[in-house]
Amino acid sequence: MEKILEVKNISKIYSVGSLFSRIRITAVDNVSFYIKPAEIFTLAGESGCGKTTLSKIILGFEEPNYGEILYEGKSTKNIDRIEFMKKVQGVFQNPFESFNPLITIEDIFFETIYNFKLATNKNEAIKIIEEKLNAVGLSFDDIHNRYPNELSGGQLQRASIARSLLTNPSILIADEPVSMVDASLRMSIINLFSKLKNQIGLSVLYITHDLATAYYVGDRIAIMFRGNIVEMGPVNKVLLYPKHPYTQLLLESIPKADPEKKWRENVTIADIEYTEYLKEGCKFAGRCSFVRDICKKEKPKEIMIDDVLVRCHLYSENKTTISA
Numbered sequence: 001m002e003k004i005l006e007v008k009n010i011s012k013i014y015s016v017g018s019l020f021s022r023i024r025i026t027a028v029d030n031v032s033f034y035i036k037p038a039e040i041f042t043l044a045g046e047s048g049c050g051k052t053t054l055s056k057i058i059l060g061f062e063e064p065n066y067g068e069i070l071y072e073g074k075s076t077k078n079i080d081r082i083e084f085m086k087k088v089q090g091v092f093q094n095p096f097e098s099f100n101p102l103i104t105i106e107d108i109f110f111e112t113i114y115n116f117k118l119a120t121n122k123n124e125a126i127k128i129i130e131e132k133l134n135a136v137g138l139s140f141d142d143i144h145n146r147y148p149n150e151l152s153g154g155q156l157q158r159a160s161i162a163r164s165l166l167t168n169p170s171i172l173i174a175d176e177p178v179s180m181v182d183a184s185l186r187m188s189i190i191n192l193f194s195k196l197k198n199q200i201g202l203s204v205l206y207i208t209h210d211l212a213t214a215y216y217v218g219d220r221i222a223i224m225f226r227g228n229i230v231e232m233g234p235v236n237k238v239l240l241y242p243k244h245p246y247t248q249l250l251l252e253s254i255p256k257a258d259p260e261k262k263w264r265e266n267v268t269i270a271d272i273e274y275t276e277y278l279k280e281g282c283k284f285a286g287r288c289s290f291v292r293d294i295c296k297k298e299k300p301k302e303i304m305i306d307d308v309l310v311r312c313h314l315y316s317e318n319k320t321t322i323s324a
């Protein structure tokens, strides 16, 4: 099976706390997954589960303690940094932070073209910029002579996606790309990922805490909790028939259209982050309604059930174990 990007046994350990009470947390704990060409793969989980750390490691902004990233089967350590940056581009949460506020948007585009040597003259550069802006539903006139603060958040995020397309990447690493965009414009950006996937075969690693958009746009999904992938598989299977109690909890916290079905009020998300990171056994044990003695002592192994990987002791009997 073809893999465009592979995350292989990645671990990242941070020292946190004050000088007198430092602790070490494994923010990303032996995580592995791959992304196929023209696939939207979602990495989902609540704040502080390790999603951004993983995206920084993939983009080369952070070094992992263990593991490696492979692009088209080759370790990124053996790929020229510039060539890698052309093929694997990042799209970030706040488009206003992605652009220098003192430079016009077109100059920022020209700079990228110049830095990556994508054109030999200005006309050629404008042609490339126009093509990429058109792909995201903008035109050169929309950015001509304009500074970042003269565009709306939604337009600027589109412009930021157009800029990442300049180098003809194979994959975008999109970390919470719509969380700072007006709610009314979010779906148009999400739809844009689908369009780019279908039209130019782009892959997207879509990092989010929003399961509704993940369900709408994604092909496969990995649910992360305190540094571990606890469930991973096709979006329809994971989100319609969740196996892990944590996936079930996340889904219960999404508001339902059915007015008879009330929000669950006892969903607790996160203020016990470090305590959970330091837990032995299953990190979710403290919040799990199905907790057993073994959950507090032993880290569950990964098991495949009906195309879905799940890491939970509830399923550990009589099933195929993949890894520790």
Ligand SMILES: Nc1ncnc2c1ncn2[C@@H]1O[C@H](COP(=O)(O)OP(=O)(O)OP(=O)(O)O)[C@@H](O)[C@H]1O
Pocket: 014, 015, 016, 025, 027, 045, 046, 047, 048, 049, 050, 051, 052, 053, 054, 273
């Ligand atoms: N540079 C750092 N130094 C120390 N701890 C860090 C650092 N970066 C992240 N962490 C810790 O690692 C854990 C995972 O953080 P990370 O930002 O990757 O999670 P996240 O799921 O992306 O959350 P968010 O959506 O809030 O960004 C958290 O407990 C965080 O406090």
